[in-house]
Amino acid sequence: MAEIFKCDEMFDHSFFTRSSCAFGVFDGVHRGHQYLLSCAQETARKNGGASVALTFDIDPDEVFHPERLKKLMTNEERIKTLSESGVDAVVVLPFTQRFSASSPEEFLLNTFNGHAPSYLHVGYDFRFGARAKGTVKELANWARDAGTEVCAHDLKSADGAPITATRIRLLLGDNDIIEANKLLGRPYYLVGTVQQGRGEGQEFGFRTANLKVPSQLQALGAGVYGAYAHVDGMRYKAAVSVGVSPVFADKTDATCEAHLLDFEGDLYGKAIKVEFLHFLRPMIKFETIDELIATVNGNIAWVRGNM
Numbered sequence: 672m673a674e675i676f677k678c679d680e681m682f683d684h685s686f687f688t689r690s691s692c693a694f695g696v697f698d699g700v701h702r703g704h705q706y707l708l709s710c711a712q713e714t715a716r717k718n719g720g721a722s723v724a725l726t727f728d729i730d731p732d733e734v735f736h737p738e739r740l741k742k743l744m745t746n747e748e749r750i751k752t753l754s755e756s757g758v759d760a761v762v763v764l765p766f767t768q769r770f771s772a773s774s775p776e777e778f779l780l781n782t783f784n785g786h787a788p789s790y791l792h793v794g795y796d797f798r799f800g801a802r803a804k805g806t807v808k809e810l811a812n813w814a815r816d817a818g819t820e821v822c823a824h825d826l827k828s829a830d831g832a833p834i835t836a837t838r839i840r841l842l843l844g845d846n847d848i849i850e851a852n853k854l855l856g857r858p859y860y861l862v863g864t865v866q867q868g869r870g871e872g873q874e875f876g877f878r879t880a881n882l883k884v885p886s887q888l889q890a891l892g893a894g895v896y897g898a899y900a901h902v903d904g905m906r907y908k909a910a911v912s913v914g915v916s917p918v919f920a921d922k923t924d925a926t927c928e929a930h931l932l933d934f935e936g937d938l939y940g941k942a943i944k945v946e947f948l949h950f951l952r953p954m955i956k957f958e959t960i961d962e963l964i965a966t967v968n969g970n971i972a973w974v975r976g977n978m
Contacts, residue, residue, distance in 0.1 A: 673724075673754040675761045684784035686762070689720030691790040693758070694797070696836075697726050699743030700752045702856040703826030703834035707792045708756045710822060714790040721759040723788070726750065727766040733887075734771060741840050741890040743855075748862065775805030779813050787817035795823045828854055846892040846950040858899070858946035861888065861927055865938040879912075880938045882927040882945070889926060897949035897974045900931050902941055907931040908978050910970045911945055914954055930967075932975055948978065 676682060693711040697704045708724060715722035726749070732740045744752070753761045764770070764782060773781055778800040791814065799805040807823045814821045826834045834854050842851040843859060852858050863882035880900070893914025900909040911929040929945055931938075951970050957963040 678764045684786040687786040687788045690723050690788040691715040692723045692725045692788045693792045694725040698836040710792045724753040724758045724761045775800030787819045792822045795825050840890045843890045844892045860946045862944045879928040884926045894953045895951045896947045899946045901944040910974045
């Protein structure tokens with residue numbers, strides 16, 4: 672795991688000298704991001720410097736568009752995943768109101784403080800500075816004087832469409848978990864602590880682990896999914912309901928309910944990671960409890976036989 676540095680007043684900016692940086696928000700650390708990170712590692716090997724993932728402590732849209740933001744992972748998970756990506760270091764820029772108001776020139780000065788990296792890898796649509804006025808063109812102009820080689824990459828999938836966090840969020844919202852996972856390069860997942868639920872699941876014959884997911888992390892469209900749940904280092908097949916069921920809309924605010932196949936024991940208070948692999952069906956308002964039970968048992972049987 673790479674060391675994580677906070678780029679504050681105590682940070683020694685000479686760390687950037689001869690480095691190769693991949694710069695971005697990196698929400699989801701998807702396949703496009705992974706390519707940028709691998710490019711930074713490759714030029715670092717060529718240049719003999721450190722490979723660095725350069726990012727922010729929060730997603731800037733948490734400041735500018737909090738009401739509509741849907742994130743693929745928490746900031747803590749994002750930074751941890753970057754540290755496990757193979758780079759030598761992760762440098763985290765505090766995204767303060769003052770920093771966000773910087774002109775593109777001030778942004779670069781505050782970030783590198785006269786110690787420009789040898790290589791800077793970004794997406795071709797990279798933007799920086801107040802109101803995102805800085806583009807790759809301005810970055811290249813700065814780089815010529817700073818002695819930095821800017822490598823702007825066109826991050827596309829096999830179908831020629833761009834790999835972006837926005838595209839992945841749209842796929843997740845449309846329940847297209849298979850395509851979203853292809854672009855992520857891993858299963859999409861949610862992490863949470865199991866809370867006390869309604870208790871009806873046990874009466875119906877299928878206990879569920881209930882997670883209340885913050886609204887900014889509710890990127891996945893409502894429905895029932897085949898998944899894997901990780902608890903205490905063990906992995907279990909799971910049938911997972913995402914969103915509030917119309918049947919229980921007035922009884923719960925849980926937004927993720929997972930039935931773990933063959934799990935024995937108490938889950939309350941435990942941390943659980945749920946990886947989503949298959950979309951099974953949309954939410955349904957059942958006419959009877961018997962219809963609900965039969966449908967859920969069919970979902971569980973599909974998970975058991977197909978995963």
